[in-house]
Amino acid sequence: MVTREQSVKAGDIVLVPWGLEEPVHARVLELWGNPPSQVRVQLLLGTEDEQLILLLPPSLLTPAA
Numbered sequence: 001m002v003t004r005e006q007s008v009k010a011g012d013i014v015l016v017p018w019g020l021e022e023p024v025h026a027r028v029l030e031l032w033g034n035p036p037s038q039v040r041v042q043l044l045l046g047t048e049d050e051q052l053i054l055l056l057p058p059s060l061l062t063p064a065a
Contacts, residue, residue, distance in 0.1 A: 008039065008061065015062040016041060016054070025064055029053065 008014060008028050015023040026041035036058050043052040 008036070008058070008063065013044075013064040014041065015064050016043065016056065017060060018043075023062065026054075026061075028061075031058075 008031070010028050010030060012028045014026055014028060016026045018024045025044040027044060028039060028041055030040040032038040032040075038055055039058050039061060040053060040055050041061070043054065045052065
């Protein structure tokens with residue numbers, strides 16, 4: 001979970017929960033609000049054909065190590 005102490009910015013790689021499987025990597029595209037209340041991310045699923053973009057609350061994101 002991203003907290004106020006752990007800010008994310010556009011271009012960062014984060015982990016996003018994805019169904020019953022392991023979390024998937026995603027790239028932060030945009031943030032709205034100060035502090036951010038919505039984050040637009042692009043899932044990095046390994047195929048260029050499938051570019052899934054989601055709008056999520058920051059509480060669902062985990063910074064990727």
